[in-house]
Structure formats: C-alpha cells, structure tokens
Amino acid sequence: xxTDLAQILITTLTVGSMYALVAVGVSLIYSATGVINFAQGExxxxxxMTVAGLYGQLGWPLxxxxxxxxxxxxxxxxxxxxxxxxxxxxxxxxGVLIITIGASIATSGTAARIWDSDTHRFAPFSxxxxxxxxxxxxxxxxxxxxxxxxxxxxxxxxxxRSTMVGKAMRAxxxxxxxxxxxGIPVQATVMVSFLLSGLLGGVGGIVTTPLxxxxxxxxxxxxxxxxxxxxxxxxxxxxxxxxxxLLIAFIETVTVTFGSSALKELPTFTAIILVLLLLPxxxxxxxxxxxxxxxxxxxx
Amino acid sequence: MLAAxxxxxxxxxxxxLHNVSFDVVKGQIKAVIGPNGAGKTTLxxxxxxxxxxxxxxxxxxxxxxxxxxxxxxxxxxIARTFQQPQVFRSLSVAENVMLGGHRFNKAGFIACGLGLxxxxxxxxxxxxxxxxxxxxxxxxxxxxxxxxELSLGQQRYVEIARAMATGAKVILMDxxxxxxxxxxxxxxxxxxxxIRATGVTVLIxxxxxxxxxxxxxxxxxxxxxxxxxxxxxxxxxxxxxxINAYLGSVEDA
Amino acid sequence: MTTIALPARNEIRNNAATVLAFAAGMIxxxxxxxxxxxxxxxxxxxxxxxxxxxxSLLSGLSGQLAISHGAFFALGAYGSSILAVRLGIDPAISTxxxxxxxxxxxxxxxxxxxxxxxxxxxxxxxxxxxxVELLIEEWSSVTGGMQGMIGIPPYEIAGMSLTSDKxxxxxxxxxxxxxxxxxxxxxxxxxxxxxxxxxxxxxxxDSLGIRAANYKIGVYVVSSVFAGLGGSLYAHFVGFVTPATxxxxxxxxxxxxLALGGxxxxxGALVGVALITLLNEYALGxxxxxxxxxxxxxxxxxxxxxxxxxxxxxxLVGSGLRKGGADARRA
Numbered sequence: 076x077x078t079d080l081a082q083i084l085i086t087t088l089t090v091g092s093m094y095a096l097v098a099v100g101v102s103l104i105y106s107a108t109g110v111i112n113f114a115q116g117e118x119x120x121x122x123x124m125t126v127a128g129l130y131g132q133l134g135w136p137l138x139x140x141x142x143x144x145x146x147x148x149x150x151x152x153x154x155x156x157x158x159x160x161x162x163x164x165x166x167x168x169x170g171v172l173i174i175t176i177g178a179s180i181a182t183s184g185t186a187a188r189i190w191d192s193d194t195h196r197f198a199p200f201s202x203x204x205x206x207x208x209x210x211x212x213x214x215x216x217x218x219x220x221x222x223x224x225x226x227x228x229x230x231x232x233x234x235x236r237s238t239m240v241g242k243a244m245r246a247x248x249x250x251x252x253x254x255x256x257x258g259i260p261v262q263a264t265v266m267v268s269f270l271l272s273g274l275l276g277g278v279g280g281i282v283t284t285p286l287x288x289x290x291x292x293x294x295x296x297x298x299x300x301x302x303x304x305x306x307x308x309x310x311x312x313x314x315x316x317x318x319x320x321l322l323i324a325f326i327e328t329v330t331v332t333f334g335s336s337a338l339k340e341l342p343t344f345t346a347i348i349l350v351l352l353l354l355p356x357x358x359x360x361x362x363x364x365x366x367x368x369x370x371x372x373x374x375x
Numbered sequence: 376m377l378a379a380x381x382x383x384x385x386x387x388x389x390x391x392l393h394n395v396s397f398d399v400v401k402g403q404i405k406a407v408i409g410p411n412g413a414g415k416t417t418l419x420x421x422x423x424x425x426x427x428x429x430x431x432x433x434x435x436x437x438x439x440x441x442x443x444x445x446x447x448x449x450x451x452x453i454a455r456t457f458q459q460p461q462v463f464r465s466l467s468v469a470e471n472v473m474l475g476g477h478r479f480n481k482a483g484f485i486a487c488g489l490g491l492x493x494x495x496x497x498x499x500x501x502x503x504x505x506x507x508x509x510x511x512x513x514x515x516x517x518x519x520x521x522x523x524e525l526s527l528g529q530q531r532y533v534e535i536a537r538a539m540a541t542g543a544k545v546i547l548m549d550x551x552x553x554x555x556x557x558x559x560x561x562x563x564x565x566x567x568x569x570i571r572a573t574g575v576t577v578l579i580x581x582x583x584x585x586x587x588x589x590x591x592x593x594x595x596x597x598x599x600x601x602x603x604x605x606x607x608x609x610x611x612x613x614x615x616x617x618i619n620a621y622l623g624s625v626e627d628a
Numbered sequence: 629m630t631t632i633a634l635p636a637r638n639e640i641r642n643n644a645a646t647v648l649a650f651a652a653g654m655i656x657x658x659x660x661x662x663x664x665x666x667x668x669x670x671x672x673x674x675x676x677x678x679x680x681x682x683x684s685l686l687s688g689l690s691g692q693l694a695i696s697h698g699a700f701f702a703l704g705a706y707g708s709s710i711l712a713v714r715l716g717i718d719p720a721i722s723t724x725x726x727x728x729x730x731x732x733x734x735x736x737x738x739x740x741x742x743x744x745x746x747x748x749x750x751x752x753x754x755x756x757x758x759x760v761e762l763l764i765e766e767w768s769s770v771t772g773g774m775q776g777m778i779g780i781p782p783y784e785i786a787g788m789s790l791t792s793d794k795x796x797x798x799x800x801x802x803x804x805x806x807x808x809x810x811x812x813x814x815x816x817x818x819x820x821x822x823x824x825x826x827x828x829x830x831x832x833x834d835s836l837g838i839r840a841a842n843y844k845i846g847v848y849v850v851s852s853v854f855a856g857l858g859g860s861l862y863a864h865f866v867g868f869v870t871p872a873t874x875x876x877x878x879x880x881x882x883x884x885x886l887a888l889g890g891x892x893x894x895x896g897a898l899v900g901v902a903l904i905t906l907l908n909e910y911a912l913g914x915x916x917x918x919x920x921x922x923x924x925x926x927x928x929x930x931x932x933x934x935x936x937x938x939x940x941x942x943x944l945v946g947s948g949l950r951k952g953g954a955d956a957r958r959a
Binding site (some may be wrong): 385423424425444445446447448449450451454457461463464465466470473474475477478480482483486488489490494497498501537541 | 645810811813814817818819820821824825828829831832833834835837838839840846847849850911915
C-alpha cells in the first residue's frame with residue numbers, strides 16, 4: 076500500500092512536471108494575447124528531436140546540443156508570435172486557434188521529413204540505475220524532470236512578480252490599453268511571453284525525452300494535455316496551470332495503476348469536460364469567464 | 376398587473392436593491408427614476424430574469440415570474456429594450472422584428488429543412504406581423520436593410536418594434552431617450568403613448584425629466600437601491616424627499 | 629449589402645431550382661463521360677461533403693466551432709457496420725438506426741457542452757472526440773480494436789449490390805444533394821434565423837422568449853447526423869473501418885474544407901470538399917507532405933481570408949468588378 080502510494084506520488088510528480096511545463100507556457104501566451112496555442116507541444120517535440128539527433132545520434136556533446144535546441148525553440152516561438160499576432164490582426168480568436176492547429180500539423184509533418192516517423196530518445200543525464208523510496212522505483216531522470224521543472228516554474232513566478240519586465244507583462248494581461256497608456260511596450264511583452272513559453276517547452280523536451288521518448292507527431296497530444304491543464308487550473312494563471320497539470324497527471328497515474336494503461340486518457344478527458352462545466356473559471360479562477368466570450372467565425 | 380414585493384439584490388457584499396415593492400397598473404406608463412447607481416437597471420434585470428433576485432418576488436397577473444429563466448419570462452409577456460440598442464446587427468431589420476414573434480410559430484428543424492408548406496405560411500404571417508410593427512414605429516422603408524446600417528436612434532425603434540412583436544403585456548424600456556434631441560424625444564414620447572394605446576403597459580427608465588413628466592402616469596423613485604417615493608408626476612415634483620435626494624446627488628436630472 | 633426581407637418562399641424556390649440543376653448535372657456526368665476512376669473520387673466527395681455541410685451549419689449559422697465531427701463520422705461508420713456485420717441487419721436499415729444512435733449521443737453531449745463558448749467548446753468537443761477514438765480502439769470485442777472491421781456489406785437495392793463505382797455514385801450523390809437541399813432550406817428558415825441571432829447574442833434571443841439552448845442543441849444534433857450519415861455511407865462503400873476513420877486528422881480536414889469554402893457557405897463546403905479530395909488523391913500521396921501542405925494552407929487562408937478562401941476571393945473579384953465598373957463610368 077505504501078509502495079503504491081509512493082509510486083503514485085512520484086509518477087504524478089514526474090508526469091505532472093512535464094505537463095506543467097506545457098501548461099504554464101499555454102497560460103503565458105494566453106494571458107499576453109488571448110491566443111490558445113495549439114502548437115505548444117511542438118516546442119517539446121522540436122527540442123527533444125534536436126537533442127536526440129545531435130547528441131544521441133551524431134554524438135555531439137550534450138551542452139551544444141541543448142544550446143541548438145533552445146535556439147530552435149526560441150526561433151519557433153518568434154515565428155508563432157508573428158503568425159498569431161503580427162499577421163493575424165483581421166482574424167478572429169477562433170481563426171487564430173485554427174492557425175495554431177495549422178502550425179502544429181505543418182511542424183509535425185516537417186519534422187517527420189527532416190528526421191523520420193520513428194520514436195527517438197537519448198541517454199539519461201545521470202544513468203538509468205533506479206533507486207527505491209518506500210519501495211517505489213525512482214529513476215534519476217525523473218528527479219531531473221521534477222527538479223528542473225520546479226526551478227523553471229518557480230523562476231517564472233519570481234520573474235513575473237519581482238522584475239520590471241514581469242510586472243509589465245502582468246499589467247498588459249490585465250488591461251492592454253491602460254498598459255499602453257502608462258508607456259509599457261505591449262508588443263515587447265507579447266514577444267517575451269512567446270519566447271519564455273518556447274523556452275519552457277524546450278526545456279521540457281530536453282529533460283523528458285530520455286524517459287518518455289519523442290516522435291515527430293507527439294506534440295499535438297501534449298498540447299491538448301497542456302491546455303486542458305491550463306484550462307482546468309484557470310486560464311491565464313501560472314499556479315492554476317501547475318495545479319491543473321498535477322491533477323491530470325494524478326488522474327492518469329491512478330488509472331494506470333489500478334486500471335488499464337490503454338485507457339489512461341479516458342478519465343482525463345472526462346474530467347476535463349466535467350471541470351469545464353462545473354468550474355468554468357478553473358480551479359483557481361482564471362482571468363476570463365467562459366460564458367462571456369463569444370466568437371464568430373463568419374465576421375471579420 | 377406587474378407587482379414586486381420586498382425585492383432585493385446584492386452582489387457579494389454590495390446591496391444594489393433593498394426591500395423594493397411597487398405595483399404597475401395595466402395600461403399605464405410607469406417611470407422609474409433615481410440618481411445613477413440607484414438600482415434602476417438592476418431592477419429591470421431582475422424583472423426580465425437576466426438576474427435572479429436575492430430576496431422578494433415579482434408577479435405578473437398574479438403568477439410568480441421571479442426565478443424563472445429569462446426565456447420563460449420573455450414568453451410570459453415581458454419584453455425589453457436596452458440602454459445600448461441590442462439589435463442582431465447582421466440580420467435585416469425585418470428579420471430582427473420577426474424574431475420578436477418567433478415564439479408563436481411552431482416549425483422545427485425537420486419541417487424547416489424539408490421546406491414544408493406550412494412553414495412558409497407561418498413565415499408569411501410572421502412577416503406581416505413584423506411589417507405591421509415596423510410601420511408602427513415608422514421604419515417600414517428600412518425593412519430589408521441590414522440592422523447595423525441604421526443609426527442608433529433607428530436601432531432603438533427596431534428594438535421597440537421587436538418588443539411589440541413578442542406580444543408582450545409589459546415592455547421595459549431602459550433610457551430610450553438617451554442621446555436624442557428635443558424633436559426626437561417628443562416623437563419618442565408620442566410613440567410610447569401609442570404603445571400604451573394598444574393596451575401594452577410600459578415601464579420606463581429615463582433621465583430626461585421633461586420627457587418623463589410629460590408621458591408618465593405614475594413614477595417610482597429609487598435612491599441608493601431603496602424605494603424613496605411613488606406617485607403621480609405632480610406628487611413627485613412636489614415631494615420634498617425627492618427634491619432633497621436629487622439635490623444631494625451630482626445628477627443634473 | 630442588404631438582405632431580402634422575406635427569404636422563405638423566394639429563396640426556397642431558388643434553392644430548389646439551383647439544387648435541381650446541380651443534381652441533373654451530377655447525375656448526367658457518368659453518362660456523358662463514361663466510367664472511370666474519377667467516379668470513385670467523386671463518391672468520396674459526396675461522402676465527405678456530409679460532415680462538411682454539417683459543420684458548416686453549426687459554425688456558419690450558430691457560430692459555434694466543434695471539433696467533434698470526426699467522432700460522429702466514426703460513430704456513424706462503426707454504428708452501422710457493427711449492426712450490419714455483428715447483427716446481420718440490412719445495411720440500409722443499419723444506416724438509419726446508426727443515425728438515431730448518433731442523434732441520441734449528440735443530444736446528450738450537446739446538452740452538456742453547448743453551455744460553453746468559443747475555445748472552451750472547442751476543447752470540450754475535442755475531449756469528447758478523443759474519448760470516442762479511445763473507446764473504438766479499446767473495445768475490441770465489438771469494434772475490432774486497432775485492426776478495425778472488415779467485410780462490411782455494401783447496400784443492396786432490389787437485390788443488386790452497390791459495388792461498382794458508378795452504381796454507388798448514382799445513389800450517393802442524390803443523397804448528398806438531398807442533404808444539401810435540407811441544409812439550404814434550414815438556413816433560410818425561421819430556425820436558421822434564430823440560429824443566426826444566437827450567433828450575435830444569446831441573451832437577447834432568450835429575452836424574446838426563445839429558448840436559445842434548445843436551438844443550439846438542435847443544430848448540433850442535425851449537424852452531427854450529417855457527419856454520422858457520411859460515416860455510414862463511407863463504411864458501406866469502402867467495406868472496412870479502422871480507428872483512423874474519423875480521427876483527429878479527419879476533423880482537421882473538415883475544418884480545412886470550411887477554411888477553403890467559407891465558414892458560412894453551404895455551397896462553399898461542397899467546393900472545399902472537392903478541392904481537398906482532389907489534393908488528397910492526386911497531389912498529396914505522402915502523409916507527411918499532406919500535413920505540411922494542410923498546415924501551411926490553413927495558416928495562409930486564415931491570415932489572408934479570415935472568412936474562408938472562397939468568400940475571400942468572391943469579395944476580391946466583386947470589389948475588383950465594382951472598381952472596374954466605376955473606372956469605366958469615369959472614363
């Protein structure tokens with residue numbers, strides 16, 4: 076029993092950390108722009124595939140491979156920003172959602188042409204000899220995932236609360252026109268949101284790939300999990316995204332432990348529908364009330 | 376016919392309306408006045424079912440309507456116009472008014488999809504009703520224009536025609552004279568009297584005192600969410616409590 | 629642009645005339661050009677037009693974007709196949725029964741999720757679609773699991789199996805055209821008017837004594853049955869179904885169709901389906917190239933023509949003509 080509980084806890088934390096990096100990224104972009112980024116999982120895929128290719132296959136040292144991966148996700152973040160905000164001024168929010176769907180499938184298709192359709196991984200940072208805590212198996216890479224994610228999310232919260240740039244970003248997400256009036260460069264804060272969001276996903280790809288593997292198409296499901304988590308927590312809230320990610324990871328872990336691993340998504344997505352209905356503003360209460368937004372595809 | 380008893384509404388800790396009771400007599404024009412923040416629009420939202428009262432009841436012809444859904448209240452005979460005209464902007468003027476009478480027709484998804492002949496008869500009848508009310512408000516010539524092309528003043532008349540088409544017993548009008556000049560206000564006053572002449576009861580909020588005094592049969596005064604006074608225009612003009620309340624506020628009504 | 633005041637009679641008549649002309653053209657096609665592989669392609673156009681028309685009704689009229697049309701396509705395909713293969717029910721009857729199942733599921737799901745708006749609705753319907761896909765993959769005793777089902781019987785008419793492309797073509801196209809006619813009628817009717825009003829402001833619709841929620845559920849059910857019927861026709865034509873039938877990629881294909889044809893154009897949906905099917909058939913054999921192309925095309929269309937490619941081009945040509953006309957008058 077203790078073993079089960081410990082295993083559930085450690086797996087929830089590991090999987091939850093992975094989802095949290097995506098969910099927090101989704102939340103950041105949403106609060107800066109109102110855009111739901113369906114392509115958020117592609118950050119993870121791009122960085123995972125890059126490191127797997129350079130470090131795992133071509134035998135580069137780890138550090139430059141990570142460097143290249145992070146540059147790649149930063150560039151991709153900038154590209155997404157241009158597509159969803161810079162060029163899409165006439166497009167409705169749902170139209171922008173469709174653009175990010177397009178970006179996601181185009182990116183996965185491109186990745187499958189650059190690499191291939193197979194799964195990739197690379198060696199864990201500190202070997203793969205597991206150790207046991209209360210009878211639960213813990214791999215060193217799981218600790219890497221939990222540790223790096225905690226540092227990233229905590230760092231981000233500190234950044235948003237304590238630095239000028241972070242405060243400016245929060246001001247913009249609350250009221251864009253007021254922020255403009257007091258002289259905050261709104262476009263710059265949007266850019267920072269996309270870049271930070273990309274970095275979070277990129278870091279996620281680097282720490283999780285040794286454990287979870289990656290393939291060209293793995294981004295979309297991860298994105299769906301990520302924004303479901305962000306929505307569960309309350310759109311636009313970093314802490315909410317974190318809680319949502321842990322909740323989804325917990326539901327999945329419990330299902331896999333006591334039920335079947337094939338059906339692990341079933342309770343997750345049922346829970347998503349339920350939470351959307353029962354707590355339309357998410358666990359911690361997001362920025363916008365679900366019921367108030369109205370989108371129209373047929374109007375310009 | 377429309378009666379409120381001990382009506383109250385609070386948002387969190389904020390009391391917007393407290394212990395308000397009044398009656399509206401059938402076929403009358405009743406005005407609701409009061410300084411900004413007096414709870415007038417909240418009162419309308421409670422009657423129309425947009426908000427649920429925290430306390431008290433509202434009855435229409437003896438039947439309790441408070442607590443019903445907005446659509447059930449709409450179907451029971453209460454229609455409204457809004458401070459900011461809320462027309463369906465991409466629909467034609469006639470279609471806007473036809474939606475007022477929509478609930479009387481029966482054709483469902485399948486009958487409409489199959490284009491059954493009775494659906495067309497229904498549509499023609501409804502269109503005739505809509506034309507009648509567009510004529511009533513003087514917008515007949517704009518019937519086939521897209522609603523967004525009309526001026527705000529005209530959109531307000533579309534709302535009135537739409538409200539009449541619902542076959543409402545009571546129409547709630549929220550600041551219909553806002554932004555109108557003197558001539559337009561006078562025309563609006565004539566129209567409101569014509570509405571009363573059809574037997575429909577009107578409950579109206581407005582800040583133009585001359586306008587209110589010239590059309591209202593009875594006036595209810597709210598102040599800080601509470602009942603302050605009620606009576607004929609003459610009684611209200613002479614009431615000291617009302618004068619004090621108004622002098623004490625920044626409102627230049 | 630002005631709208632005609634009383635659309636019902638005139639537009640229904642116009643619709644009927646246009647639809648009849650179109651039907652005559654489509655039915656004449658195989659007799660003019662003879663048999664050929666193109667008929668097979670056109671059968672797929674007829675099938676895929678149904679979910680596209682369904683989504684067009686939902687998003688074009690009531691302004692809601694659901695990502696569940698792939699799932700209802702799959703439910704229609706599997707529902708009819710399971711009834712026909714496992715219970716031996718005649719395919720025509722199993723198809724009809726399957727639509728009742730689809731309608732019941734759509735009503736139940738719709739009643740729950742349609743309270744949500746905008747991207748919340750998109751996510752909720754996407755979650756539903758993923759649940760359906762998982763159930764199909766895992767409930768293998770009934771659905772055949774990952775392997776899917778084979779040996780799904782074709783329709784029979786007067787003892788004749790619909791197996792040749794031409795026979796299927798001549799049955800499927802009239803069905804699709806009937807459904808198009810139904811959708812066109814619906815969009816100009818009082819129901820269509822109520823749905824367009826809901827798109828602009830649900831609370832105001834409610835204030836007129838109209839139960840907006842019921843109309844939303846209604847259009848969701850109709851729209852899902854369009855997709856379900858497409859799925860049934862598909863299964864009895866190709867003879868097999870797999871979990872890939874109606875997967876997420878399929879749902880994205882359908883959104884692409886509307887992005888091409890316009891979100892509020894029923895005829896546009898037909899044009900969009902034809903374009904996508906042709907592209908799939910002749911230009912995009914490789915799945916990954918298809919992903920790249922679809923993705924880039926979606927982005928480009930939504931950036932340049934947010935209302936859809938076809939309406940965008942029509943607007944461009946229209947304004948070009950008006951400009952040309954004005955220039956001509958000036959000269």
